[in-house]
Amino acid sequence: MRIDPEGHVTTPRGFRAGATYAGVKTYGEGKLDLAVLVSDAPCSAAAVYTRSRLHAPSIDINREKLAHRPARGVVVNAGVANASTGERGKRDGYELARLAAVHAGIAPEEMLVCSTGVIGHYLPMDRLASAMPAIELSADGGPAFARAIMTTDTRPKMGAVRFGPYHLGGCCKGSGMIHPNMATMLAFLATDAPVEQALLQRALSAVVDESFNLVSVDGDTSPSDTVLLFANGAAGGDRVDAHHPLAGDFVAALRALCVHLAREIARDGEGATKLIEFTVSGAATADDARALVRQLSTSYLLKSAIHGADPNWGRVAAVVGRSGVELDESAVTIDLCGTRVFEAGRPTEFDPIELSRRLHRAEVSVAVHLGVGTAAATGWGCDLSAEYVSINADYHT
Incomplete structure (x- = not known):
């Protein structure tokens, strides 16, 4: 609509x-x-x-x-x-x-x-x-x-x-x-x-x-x-x-x-320069998919990397690994801005300079497939900038 x-x-x-x-x-x-x-x-x-x-x-x-x-x-x-x-x-x-x-x-x-x-x-x-x-x-x-x-x-x-x-x-x-x-x-x-x-x-x-x-x-x-x-x-x-x-x-x-x-x-998140869309698919349950979306959207390391347009997909893998959701490591995939960066348990070949260019856009995407089911969820967050710290350091005073 x-x-x-x-x-x-x-x-x-x-x-x-x-x-x-x-x-x-x-x-x-x-x-x-x-x-x-x-x-x-x-x-x-x-x-x-x-x-x-x-x-x-x-x-x-x-x-x-x-x-x-x-x-x-x-x-x-x-x-x-x-x-x-x-x-x-x-x-x-x-x-x-x-x-x-x-x-x-x-x-x-x-x-x-x-x-x-x-x-x-x-x-x-x-x-x-x-x-x-x-x-x-x-x-x-x-x-x-x-x-x-x-x-x-x-x-x-x-x-x-x-x-x-x-x-x-x-x-x-x-x-x-x-x-x-x-x-x-x-x-x-x-x-x-x-x-x-x-x-x-x-x-x-x-x-x-x-x-x-x-x-x-x-x-x-x-x-x-x-x-x-x-x-x-x-x-x-x-x-x-x-x-x-x-x-x-x-x-x-x-x-x-x-x-x-x-x-x-x-x-419009405080200090935000980018909207991030997080998609989790292939989850065992809807609860798992939503839980991982929320953990990805609150990872300060991942939010900071995206703010700097750093194609460090390891920040995503770290969140997936610690999330506690069910997954099949051999079937997990990770995509940043539509670029496949991890598949079948190993990194893929991609152009980091081109991916960094995409990560400079006002809207970026992070997609994770867990390989164990059909449940999915999509959520939204933003990058973490120095401006966020400034706003909240002075909010009350």
Whole structure:
């Protein structure tokens, strides 16, 4: 399916969004740091969250609300994560959601909340409350919403796709602390299709495992990782459940959009100069394939070699060997940028100068075949540069 990179979370009918600057974020492009997304009609809603044991209060708030009724919107602030902030943090999260709900004209129970930024700081509720009335909600507000949720991101990450007569749009943020376990990663998705809640949740959980859970910048998981998906049915039609003719198209559109957004996170990794696509095939199980993708994408030695365009494929072999996944050494193959560098237990003949030239490209690939099965997985990461160290050495101060 073709992704429109100019599409956004309010491309689907019946959604409005807007953003303003509340003085919470002191870094980043655009100086927007408070945003609201709302549906004009009741929604089905689905969510996937971080597995961090020290998760942010927003995770508990959203779980509690969605357990009782569907949500129609979300408020997001950037600059302060409101994580590791105890009972006060939870009270502040509920109050921020209430303020946004009043502004949007919906019930407080229908408004979810997400926060992203520095851990261990309380929300400046006075500033957020004062700024909320300045948010103008409109059907064209998706791009402003995408900008406002950014922290160290260098650009907004958006997209939309069509399936049948319907639209699915979304945005995400994430640049560092990215290794989702459902990176600081937040994603917000919306569709004007009347998708049944059970299908919505089942599809989102499966697609996240194939997209956001296979992207990594630095191996660190945040306490706030959240993916929210709203379906308001504003485009009409029969309810889309698992037996509907468009059910498969919906899942395919959701997968395409989430993969697009995951790739954009890796491409915009802190200090990154290259997007790396990792493919593992011939694995005994899907779990083995995904585990190896995640280990390859977090190897600092491999990420450093790719940053320097060094065709040292031994960095890949070392990760494969220590990964613990089942393999047949005589059948293992390794390819860098489409060049076979290892096969049948021994190195191949290749031109290292030409391969280094390919490794200088903005997008590079690493492919490993394990030779023991039919399972496969693809994930995304980025190179490791000195800029990454600089960004994170100065992030808090």
